[in-house]
Amino acid sequence: MELRTLRYFVAVADELHFGRAAARLHMSQPPLSRAIKQLENEVGAALFDRSPSGVSLTPVGAVLLGEARALLDQADRLRVRVAAAAGTAAITVGFLGDSADPAAARLADAYRRRHPQVEVRIRETDLTDPTCGLHAGLVDVALTRGPFDETGLTVRELRADPVGALVRADDPLAGRDSVKLAELADRRWFLFPEGTDPAWQSYWNGGAPREGPVVRAVQECRQAVLWNGTVGMTLLNHPQADGLAVVPLIDMPPSRAVVAWKEGDTNPLIRSFVRLAIAAYRDGAFAST
Incomplete structure (x- = not known):
């Protein structure tokens, strides 16, 4: 049972949609479906119920999801601790200027507790670059707002604000x-x-x-x-x-708070940042740019 296959499984479990999971993983749907089928063969049971109305986890899939998340998190922590021991554990985070969102403070607290030995470098940008330096390669991950050119980036919405x-x-x-x-x-x-x-x-x-x-x-x-x-x-x-x-403004779509990073970047520090950001923004309703 490979870690890569478990990451595929978690993506499908999160999205409950093979097409969206494939897009999130930057791969086509057929190899993703084959990987999940192979995993089901290894487990000896179906992990998803597939029907015309959608995809849902089976009881076996729900058990595996919890174990897979814990295992992947442990693998990421292992990589981070080894990098910290080697003196190479650092991440550069881009922020839009004048950010006073309480969710960002919750995220900082959670990230420091999770990775106390990691050096977090901050790059604050003005309103002329909503990617906060991502396209220019100046940051590893950005906490920002859309919309912007997402070419070469992976973007996850955290919250929509009126x-x-x-x-x-x-x-x-x-x-x-x-x-x-x-x-x-x-x-x-x-x-x-x-x-x-x-x-x-x-x-x-x-x-x-x-x-x-x-x-x-x-x-x-x-x-x-x-x-x-x-x-x-x-x-x-x-x-x-x-x-x-x-x-x-009653006829204007809300502003999307997002976290963005380079497409295909597998840095565990970024993955951890994204998971903690999703949790931090889910727990609060107020934001400001």
Whole structure:
């Protein structure tokens, strides 16, 4: 029973869908199905119930899932401890600037408890690079927000947070219960510099071309609104400075908090980071960029 096959099994158990599991593992579905069938032959029992309505774990599969997770976690810890003994255990984590999400603090606590000997290097980036240096090879893993160019990356959603229009507190919209994008069509918005990821720029501009001052950082966004009366988007529950207000945007999709890393990277420190990030964000509901 190989560790690789167990990782395949856990992916299918997590997704309960062979196609999604294959995409997550960056492989085609037929070899994944063959590997699971071989594992079932080794175990001597079916691990999944397959039906037109979907895939579910059998009782035997549920038992194996718990044991497989523990075994894979132990294997990862072994690799990390050996790397730490050799003085090579380190991970570089990218963050978007001005992150005050309590989930990030929970993640830091959990990661330090799990890997006390690992050096965690932090690279904080501004709003011009939502991958926090992943595409440039400057970080191992990024805690950030979508959307952005995911070419060559693996991205897992952690949470979806509602957004609102950021305006001055004396703006006519400030007292509204909600607002639609069409009502902001004639307003000036803050923009990101030329060359910023198009998908990222488009999302934070409400999906339409805009005109307005160019900003790079969250604080610059706030100042652009305060000084110029521009409008922009922010997380609905993001704490705001005096003089600013946030009005819920009812026709804008939520902002996705995500963890991303290089496609195919098998570093156990990254795998552990992703697992702990999923748990940390699942346990809390508030986030801010």
